[in-house]
Amino acid sequence: MEPTAAVAGGQVTVTGSCPGGSGGAGGTDDTTGDIRARAVPPSTDLSIAGRSVGSVPLATDGSFAGPVRMPTGLGAGETQFSTACGGSASFTVLQAPHLEITPSAVVAGEDVTATGTCRVGRVGERLTAVELITDDGDVLATAPLDGRTGVLARVTFTVSEALRPGEHLITSSCDGRETLTIRAMPTSDPPRQVPPGAVDPEETLVAVPDLIGLTEDEARATLGGELVLSVNGGTGRVVRQDPPPDAGVTPGDTVAVDLEEAGTVLGTSWWVPAGAGGLAGLVLAVLLAGTVGSPRARRHRRERRWVHDQVHIGSSPAAWQLPDVPAAVVPSLDLFVEVRQEPARLRLQEVVDAHE
Numbered sequence: 001m002e003p004t005a006a007v008a009g010g011q012v013t014v015t016g017s018c019p020g021g022s023g024g025a026g027g028t029d030d031t032t033g034d035i036r037a038r039a040v041p042p043s044t045d046l047s048i049a050g051r052s053v054g055s056v057p058l059a060t061d062g063s064f065a066g067p068v069r070m071p072t073g074l075g076a077g078e079t080q081f082s083t084a085c086g087g088s089a090s091f092t093v094l095q096a097p098h099l100e101i102t103p104s105a106v107v108a109g110e111d112v113t114a115t116g117t118c119r120v121g122r123v124g125e126r127l128t129a130v131e132l133i134t135d136d137g138d139v140l141a142t143a144p145l146d147g148r149t150g151v152l153a154r155v156t157f158t159v160s161e162a163l164r165p166g167e168h169l170i171t172s173s174c175d176g177r178e179t180l181t182i183r184a185m186p187t188s189d190p191p192r193q194v195p196p197g198a199v200d201p202e203e204t205l206v207a208v209p210d211l212i213g214l215t216e217d218e219a220r221a222t223l224g225g226e227l228v229l230s231v232n233g234g235t236g237r238v239v240r241q242d243p244p245p246d247a248g249v250t251p252g253d254t255v256a257v258d259l260e261e262a263g264t265v266l267g268t269s270w271w272v273p274a275g276a277g278g279l280a281g282l283v284l285a286v287l288l289a290g291t292v293g294s295p296r297a298r299r300h301r302r303e304r305r306w307v308h309d310q311v312h313i314g315s316s317p318a319a320w321q322l323p324d325v326p327a328a329v330v331p332s333l334d335l336f337v338e339v340r341q342e343p344a345r346l347r348l349q350e351v352v353d354a355h356e
Contacts, residue, residue, distance in 0.1 A: 001081060001089050007096035007150035008074040009120040014056060017063040018044050018085030045084040048091060049074060055084075096120075096150050099132070099176030107183050108161040113154060114143055118174035120150040131173040134163065140170065152176075210245035211238045211257055219257060226251045234259025 002013045018040070040062050043055040048070065056066040062085075076095040082088040099116035106112055114132055127147050132140045141157035152172070165184040171177050206226050211219040219238055220229045227249065240258040243249055 001091055003149055003151075004090070005092035005094055005149075005151075006070060007094045007117050007120055008070055008076075009072040010149040010151075011067050011069045011120075012091075012149070013065065014046060014068050014081070014089075015063075015065040016083060016087045016089075017061070018058055018083065018087070019062060041085075046081070047084075048081045049079040094151065097172065097174050097176040099152075099170065099172045099178040101170060101178045101180050104179065105181035105183055106159055107185055108159050108163050108165075111156055111158050112180070113156045114141065114152070114178075115154050116143070116152040116172060116176045116178075118145060118150045118152065118172070118176065120147065127174070130176075133171050133173065134160075135169045135171075138162070143172070145174075204251065205248035206251055208241075208243050208245055208247045208249055208255055211241045211255070212245070214238050216257075216259060223255060228252065228254045230254045230256045232256055232258050234261050236260025 006012055040058055040060060043057045044064060045055045046053050046068055051071050053068050053071060056064040056068070058064050070093065074093045076093050079091055079093055080088055081091045094117050096117040096119045099114065101112050101114050103112060118127070118130060127145055130143050130145050130152055132143060134140055138160065140160065141155055143155040144153040145151070146153070159180070159182065163182045165182050168180050168182060169177060170180050208227065209222050211222060214222060215237055216229070216231055223229050236259050238257045239260055242256045
């Protein structure tokens with residue numbers, strides 16, 4: 001059958017054959033024993049779903065081909081087409097009228113595809129196109145129609161931007177109906193204008209932790225997954241970081257650190273009475289003492305000038321209990337000094353505690 005689907009009342013072409021005809025097996029002559037051909041009837045009856053739809057003539061070889069119109073009262077769905085001589089084929093009766101638009105929800109200006117059917121008995125075979133009309137009476141598109149089968153040709157078109165957002169009933173000119181939803185055009189807020197160097201108030205900031213004195217692994221663990229560690233050089237502990245501790249930064253920003261360089265450390269500690277004269281001179285003398293024994297004597301003057309520029313000493317009163325003078329409690333300052341043999345590699349740590 002061609003096609004294998006049509007609306008009730010539509011026309012299809014059937015082809016096939018019935019047993020018999022020239023070359024087909026017949027009976028045997030009782031007197032001579034010769035095989036004689038079986039006579040071919042002039043036609044065969046056709047039926048669909050048990051309802052007669054007419055007959056088609058048979059050729060001498062038993063074959064047949066011809067148009068057949070479906071009954072108008074057939075229900076939509078799969079059914080069986082058969083001949084009186086034993087042939088059969090599956091056939092689909094399509095619902096009519098019918099209209100389908102996909103996708104069923106779009107933004108105006110997007111494309112959709114329409115398919116459907118029309119009742120052939122009503123529109124006749126002379127109708128060749130069907131209009132798709134909005135509930136406002138505007139024609140969205142025109143779809144070609146096969147007047148024999150009642151099937152609309154698949155048509156793709158752009159939804160008019162004049163359609164307002166909401167649900168619209170789309171009707172074909174042969175009474176097929178479908179709801180098309182027009183979604184509102186998505187709006188985007190203009191980008192916020194943030195002056196150069198200013199912080200966007202809508203961004204979530206995090207405070208940079210203090211990494212000074214930590215190893216590289218400890219610093220990386222302290223930053224966790226919020227900030228990224230960038231090591232500029234060195235192998236020891238962190239001596240400098242940028243941004244500084246407690247600075248507000250955006251998650252994902254980089255914190256750059258400088259680590260100590262490997263080198264010999266000369267260290268000791270003293271108890272120095274607060275207000276003692278020559279405190280600065282004492283510390284400077286100790287610092288420079290670490291450079292006297294260095295084989296790099298030619299750097300001595302440069303190291304001394306760096307210490308003079310970089311080291312600043314102040315005092316902070318505190319109460320100390322001296323182990324060698326149990327009865328005396330005097331203000332004091334405890335200094336711990338590390339001297340390295342390379343310039344610009346000195347760390348001065350002040351520790352102030354109060355003891356009763």
